[in-house]
Amino acid sequence: MSAVVSPPLVADPFESLNEGQREAVVHGSDGDARALLVIAGAGSGKTMTLAARVAHLIQRGADPHRLLLLTFSRRAAGEMVHRAGRIVHQALRLPSTTRPPSLPWAGTFHAIGARLLRDYAEAIGLPADFTVLDRADAEDLMALVRQSQGLAATKLRFPQKATCLAIYSRVVNSQGTVDGVLREAFPWCLGWEAELGQLFAAYAAAKAQQHSLDFDDLLLYWSALMEAPELSAHVAARFDHVLVDEYQDTNRLQAAILRGLRPDGRGLTVVGDDAQSIYAFRAAEVRNILDFPQQFPQAARVVALERNYRSTQPILEASNAVIAEAPERYAKTLWCDRPSSARPRIVTVPDEMAQARQVADRVLAWREEGIRLKQQAVLFRTAHHSAAVELELTRRRIPFVKFGGLKFLESSHVKDVLAVLRWAENPRSRIAGFRVAQLVPGVGPANARKLLDAMDASATPGGVLPEHAMPAAAREDWAAFAALWSRLRETPAWPADLDAVNAWYLPLLQRLHEDAPARQADLAQLTQIASGYAARERFLTELTLDPPAASSDEAGPPHLDEDYMILSTIHSAKGQEWGAVQILNVVDGCIPSEMSTGDARQIAEERRLLYVGMTRAKQHLELIAPQRFFVSEQARHGDRHVYASLSRFITDKAVACFERVSAQRPPGAEGAPGPSAVPDVKIDLASRVRDRWTR
CATH class of the missing domain: 1.10.10 (Arc Repressor Mutant, subunit A)
Incomplete structure (x- = not known):
């Protein structure tokens, strides 16, 4: 009888990792059970490192169904799962027909919280149909x-x-x-x-x-669950390892949840960069990552990733110089093996219009050098800072996309359809019910409130709606809706439910909106998204927590062009990278914002914000400093121009890392001519104006 021979393992599936990455990936293999903090500098390959750690744990026998992977977007979770699966596939030499292991507990804090609360709803006093x-x-x-x-x-x-x-x-x-x-x-x-x-x-x-929870409740209830000794141990026991991405963006509530899951730190891995903590306005707490090592009985192990795979060495030297002045941080110095003779530049311009012209000039010059528009970005502290640049790019016929705009779920037609599904899922939702009832022709706010009051007063609200009397003008249409609603309640079938709602809503869409065909495309997209979910409740929850980015209302000519550049706030640009980056208004009052200089914590975050913007650049980086710019101060003096100095974050040490350029507008350049001297004449124009009313 011949022995069954297992396929040989790959000698080293992690051979492409550098020393720091490997140290983070194999942590615990030597019996070290401490929590792990990976300080991952910008562009240091943190996503690959975290994915490789997941794969390493699975390779060593960890159950994929007992791994909890927490990220800040569904896209990030999907990317992590995909990469980890690919590494496991290679490491174990699985046949090509064998699917890599799935990670069912990979997702955002809010999505995972919603699932756990659903599991424990009965035990903690939540309605199961929330x-x-x-x-x-x-x-x-x-x-x-x-x-x-x-x-x-x-x-x-x-x-x-x-x-x-x-x-x-x-x-x-x-x-x-x-x-x-x-x-x-x-x-x-x-x-x-x-x-x-x-x-x-x-x-x-x-x-x-x-029977409703908002986003904050998902974390609040989860945190409370981890504080209840009757259940916290049971929740924690469901997972052998907890891994967290972008830990510098967590708030105090999320940190408390993690301590509840892993009070001794065993099996906990967090990855982040204190230098990229820029979301205090969302209650992110930088102290979570700064104090992490001391929060457990055994101090956590700290591994720093300093090798950068994104930017040239001159850009890294300038970025290091800016963040080195931070009063409190994890010491690290980003480096790479990509030398370059091109230093980043500080470009001084007279005013905002000159700044806009400078941006357009450089965009076209870089394009001629072979850097496509899609590999170029203009970043700024606040959305309105790009107004002059947008006008200039449009005038010069340079297509662009600005991050922001109307979100998919904010579109009225999408909200209408989802509200029908939410009301059927939870008949006590007054917000959904008030919106949907008034979609029916002939039903106004007063009748909608009467219906909702009757449903609130009933122990079985689902039975009230079909029997409720509506005005005569609405009875026929209301009967049709009530039949749909009852079917959704009594015989749910997913995703056929969405098809039924769309069929009911289509005549209303055509009546309510002149651009109905464009909006139908959004509903078709919604149907396509729905096909990826096994149940209506899961679809509604996940779509609410991590919605698609944009709707047809945002579509415009730049999306149809051969190429287009990116305009973005620095906050929205985090996690992205481009070949060439220009940062607007690198002057005091803008970076740091005059609204964020009230204390040392705010100023420290503004420094980190500039650092994040600078480290988005791969080959070219320019900081633009207008000497004079327009501000709106309605609360004080009205609109005015101010004179500014270079940002306080560009110290003398940092300046030495840059090339200084003054981009004054040359004589005879394109633009409106300056005013000439007033003619030497004397006329009584004021009398002429007054006299015209007495003729």
């Missing part, structure tokens, strides 16, 4: 509660719904108090602490009554 409010719906609910509390009729200005929700979110995610959050981030709202506390209590009660 739905998740997107940001717009949460704002609408906050507005309704705000009005019901009498806060819309105050004699003094009370914060609007979006501000109220932002304050609530900041309090929850920072684990702070209303008073503390107002003093730190919303000082213009001071004086309303008591009223806001009452509003938030009523808002929480309204969500509970409607």
Whole structure:
């Protein structure tokens, strides 16, 4: 009887890793059970390192179903799973027909939180059919509660719904108090602490009554779950390893969740870069990563990845010089083996219009050198900083795409269709019900409220809707909708449910919107997305937590061009890279923003923001410093021009890493001629103007 011979393992499936990456990947193989912190510098291959660590754990016998991988976007989770699967495939020499192991617990904090809360709903007092409010719906609910509390009729200005929700979110995610959050981030709202506390209590009660959670609740309830000794050990025991990407972007609530999952640090790996912590406005807490090693009984092991695979050495030297002045950081010096004679440049220009012309000139010059427009980016601190550049690029016929705009789920037609599904999934959702009921011709706000009040008062709200009397003008259309809604409730079939809703909604779409064909394309995309989910509840939750980026409303000529460049805020550019990068307004007042210089923490984050922008560049980097620029200060002096100096972050040591260039507009260059001397004449024009009214 011949022995069964197993296929030989690859000698070293991780041979392409550098020394630091390998150290991070194999941590624990020598019996070291401490938590692991990987400080991954910009462009140092952190995604590959984390994926390789996942593959290494699986190769050594870890159950893929007991690995928890937490990221900040579904796309990042998918990329990580794909790379890890490919490495495992190579390491074990699996047949090409064998699918690599899946990682069912890979996803965003919010998505994983939603799944766990669904699993433990009965045990923690949540309704099993809870739905998740997107940001717009949460704002609408906050507005309704705000009005019901009498806060819309105050004699003094009370914060609007979006501000109220932002304050609530900041309090929850920072684990702070209303008073503390107002003093730190919303000082213009001071004086309303008591009223806001009452509003938030009523808002929480309204969500509970409607069987709904918002984004912040998904983390808040998960954190509370990990604080309950009756259940926390059970949740933690479901996972052997917990791996977290972009740890510098976590807030205090997320850090508390991780400590609950791994109180001793065993099996915990976090990857991040303190120098790229730039989301304090979302309550991200840089101290999470700075203090991580000391948060466990045994201090965590720290591995730094310093070899950069993105930028040239001169760009890295300039970036290192900027971040080296940070008062508190993990010491690391990015380096690469890509020498270059081209140093990054500091370009001084007279004003914003000259800055716009400089940007366009360089874009075209780089294009002629072989750098496609798609490999070029213009970055800026705040979205409105690019206004002059957008005008100049349009005038010069240089196509561009600006990150931002109308999001897919913010489109009214998409919200309509999803609201029907949400209302069928959760008949106590007043936000979804109020929106959908008024889609039916003949049903107005008053009739919609009467229906919702009747459903709220009933122990079986699903039975109220089909029997509810509507105005005579709406009865036929209402009967058709009630039949659809009842079928969705009683005999759900996914994704056929979405097809049924679309068929009902199509006549309304054509009645409500002149551009119905373009909007139908969005609904077709929604149908395609739905086919990837096994259940309606999972589709609604995942789509709310990680929506597609844009809708047909945002489509424009640049998308149809042969090539186009990128305009982006630095915050939106994080994680991206381009061959050539120009950063606008690198002057005090813009970087750092004059609104973010109130304390040392804000200034430190502004430094990190500039560092993130600089490290997006692969071959060419230019920082542009207009000497004079236009600002809008409606709260103080109105619109005015100001004179600025080079950003305080470009110190004398940093300046030495740059080439200094002055881009003054040459005489006779294209543009409007300057004013000539006023003719030496004397006329009484004022009298002429006055006299025309007395003739």
